[in-house]
Amino acid sequence: MKVRTRFAPSPTGYLHIGGLRTALYAWLYARKNNGEFILRIEDTDQQRLVPGACDVIYSTLKETGLTYDEGPDIGGKFGPYIQSERKGLYREYAHNLVAAGAAYYCFCTKERLDALRSDCEQAGCVFKYDKHCLALTKEEIRAKIDAGEPYVIRQNIPLEGETAYTDAIFGEITVPNSDMEDNILLKSDGLPTYNLANVVDDHLMDITHVIRGIEYLSSTPKYNLLYKAFGWEVPQYIHLPPVMRDQQHKLSKRHGDASFEDFVQKGYLKEAIVNYIALLGWSPPDNREIFTLAGLAEVFSLSGISKSPAIFDEDKLKWMNGEYIRALPPEEFERVARPYMAQAIDVDKFDTALIARLIQPRTEVLTDIPGKLEFLEAFPKYDLALFAHKKMKTTPESALPVLLRAKETLAALGDYSPETLHDALLPLAAEMGIKNGQLLWPVRIAISGTAVTPGGATEIASLLGKQEVLRRMEESIARLRAAVQ
């Protein structure tokens, strides 16, 4: 039988990192097994509809390369793929369940339920629906429905016994029936709850492997009772442990660390994010860490999935993002970096190819690019103490004569390529009998006014150009003169 997996998010307006990882694993499993990956939108909660939310899901999946074979926007032979468009179906199946005795009508009002709940709370017990409406006769039910009383359909769960199933990751899971509630299957608005919809759709859509979050681990027996009542074959279950922010909190929207988009905005490359989350909760058979999607699909296996929650480590993501950035072809890096350069400098005034070459190995996230370039656009009013460098044994005093000589050389030079500058300045150091660093450190400070720059004196000088270099040299020399005196 052909493997079919699905990703079934609720349209909340953003794609949670944990959700993305679930989608990734479902996608990988399908691809690895030459199967199909389906996208289904679970929008049965009318209260939480967010306009445009589906588009976020479609576009994120496409941007990350998690292509689906069937889905709302591309169709497929098991459509529609949006649950609200399948309303009639669920109603029909819910009624079949009632006919089979596996479900029943419930007319209990919110008030009665609330009263029951608070009584329970006072008594210190856990609330569970009391099957009150199960006792209704056919006639009573008919009368209520004819009278237009709103109703829901509840699952009729046995009071005794237990229900078990085997999860591919966690093994055998057994839950006492008495712990399960007669959940609502069909709401009074005619739409199904997840309890019904996931079962009906997974079956109708021929899903063979249900890959989803661990929050469903202990409610899965209930769904299996439904499969059984329908006479359907249950799928293989694969529950995934959660992605955490720290030991006790999940990644949350509030903390700005929950959605894929948040990380893209923070300057992470899409490929790096996907690669990182693939490793959060799953490990490959070997020690590799850098994978393309295709590479992952080749080695992905359920046996590598771990059982315990994984804490999202942004430090490691940063490192991985750096790896991806460094691996980019130079032109490609320049292209993605350019908008970030533009935040700090006038990109038409500078040699952006050279800048790109300099910052590529120094960039971990795209967003730290502007900060590295500010000194190019505006010469900072720096502290003269910057001329002091312990290892180089330079001081503001020793810098002055060095700068005077360097300025002469710099003024005499026509070509300002890094190579020419290099070839002119190094001999000067030799001639002066000082170390390269003792010459180049003061020069770099004098023209950048910045302790740490992406590149050395010759490279910075090249970027700045002769005119600006000489201007900055003069200004620095003047300030030094005034201070040293």
Add this chain to the structure above:
RNA sequence: GGCCCCAUGGUCAAGCGGUUAAGACUCAGGCCUCUCACGCCUGCUACAGGGGUUCGAAUCCCCUUGGGGUCACCA
């Protein structure tokens, strides 16, 4: 709280009864070097605790502790 599940360094993790308990990130030190970074090398840090089973336990069992999940007309 009931029920279900989990437990190797700060983090991700390998390990499937016999290992000097991998690797990666972080951190520290060093090399390289025109600053920083990159790269390269070295180092610090772990089997939650207690009982069993076994010739032998990180690996199997039990308890404790800690953590997660779940108990909605949400998914």
